[in-house]
Amino acid sequence: MTSRLTLTTRNTDDIQILGREVIGEGWGQLERYHLKHRRFDDSWSQAIDRDLYTIGEVAAVLVYDPKQDTVLLTEQFRTCGLRYGEATWLVEIVAGLIDGDDDPEETARREAKEESGCDIADLVHISTHYSSPGGCGERIYLYAAAADLSEAGGIFGLAHEHEDIRAVVVPFTDALAACDDGRIIDGKTLIAVNWFARHKDKLAP
Numbered sequence: 605m606t607s608r609l610t611l612t613t614r615n616t617d618d619i620q621i622l623g624r625e626v627i628g629e630g631w632g633q634l635e636r637y638h639l640k641h642r643r644f645d646d647s648w649s650q651a652i653d654r655d656l657y658t659i660g661e662v663a664a665v666l667v668y669d670p671k672q673d674t675v676l677l678t679e680q681f682r683t684c685g686l687r688y689g690e691a692t693w694l695v696e697i698v699a700g701l702i703d704g705d706d707d708p709e710e711t712a713r714r715e716a717k718e719e720s721g722c723d724i725a726d727l728v729h730i731s732t733h734y735s736s737p738g739g740c741g742e743r744i745y746l747y748a749a750a751a752d753l754s755e756a757g758g759i760f761g762l763a764h765e766h767e768d769i770r771a772v773v774v775p776f777t778d779a780l781a782a783c784d785d786g787r788i789i790d791g792k793t794l795i796a797v798n799w800f801a802r803h804k805d806k807l808a809p
Contacts, residue, residue, distance in 0.1 A: 618642035622651055632659035658741030663711035664699035665746075666730075666796040667722055668776070668807050669753035675779050675797070676720050676756055677788075679770040695782065696790045697797075698722075699744075708745035716749070719760050720771040724749040728806045730799050735791055744792055748800055750807045776800070 620640040628634035634657045640648050667676040677695050685692030700715035702708055709727050716722045727747040735742045753773045761767025774782075779797050782788040788797065 612644065614642065620648070627655070632657055655739055656741050657739060659701065660742070661702045661708070662699055662735075662742060662744045662792075663702055663708040663715065663747070664697050664744055664792050664796070665712040665716055665724065665727065666697045666748045666793075666800055667716055667720065667724060667751050667753065667756075668748060668800065668804075669773070670750055670807055672753060672773075673776050674753050674773050675776050675800075676722060676751070676753055676771060676773050677779060677793070678719055678760075679772065680761070680768060694790045695788050695793065697793045699792065702745075709747070712745070712747050712749070716751070718762060719767075719769050720756055721758065721760060722751045722753065722756055724751045726750070728803075730796055733795075746792060746796055748796065748803075748807060776804075 618641060621637060622640065623638035625636050626633060627636050634655060637654050637656060638651060639654065640651055643649055668674070669676075676698065678698060679693055679695050682692045682694045684694075698712070698716050698719045700711060700718070702711045712727060713724055716724045727749045730746040730748055732743065732745050734740070735744055756773050757771050759769065760771055761769040776797075779788070780801055783794050783797050788794060
């Protein structure tokens with residue numbers, strides 16, 4: 605057993621892209637890569653095809669009121685469950701696509717205002733991660749931030765983006781319990797709430 609996780613040293617020289625084509629394009633883009641990659645024994649893999657769907661990069665933020673020990677969550681319709689015959693109105697933290705070369709932190713602040721009416725300032729970085737690395741190119745910049753949530757909540761969203769977002773404020777203990785009982789099933793929200801359970805001191809009053 606090793607005492608500490610160490611990562612294999614890799615860079616783009618360890619990938620040979622033999623071909624790339626766009627096989628679908630709409631809100632996002634679906635690409636097919638024909639490639640080889642370096643194996644752990646230092647040999648090269650056989651040529652393989654991998655499809656990659658990408659809408660873009662995302663900034664997401666868990667908004668927390670340290671005076672009330674509450675968090676702001678949103679609920680909205682998502683198409684993901686249609687693949688499985690489910691109606692998915694998911695509970696999530698505030699999140700939105702990063703436009704072009706916009707700064708992720710500024711995007712998080714903008715989305716907090718658009719989705720909940722909240723003004724946030726300083727952000728604590730939680731992680732930068734890939735949401736589903738097997739076939740999705742979405743990369744998420746995940747943050748936590750403090751705000752006054754005493755009057756937060758309501759229905760929000762941009763009409764031209766067809767958004768219908770319900771913002772609610774709940775005790776942090778209930779948000780954490782919702783991660784265990786199935787009320788929260790969105791990945792970035794599970795990560796943020798469970799991370800915050802160990803690091804609440806970073807946004808202490």
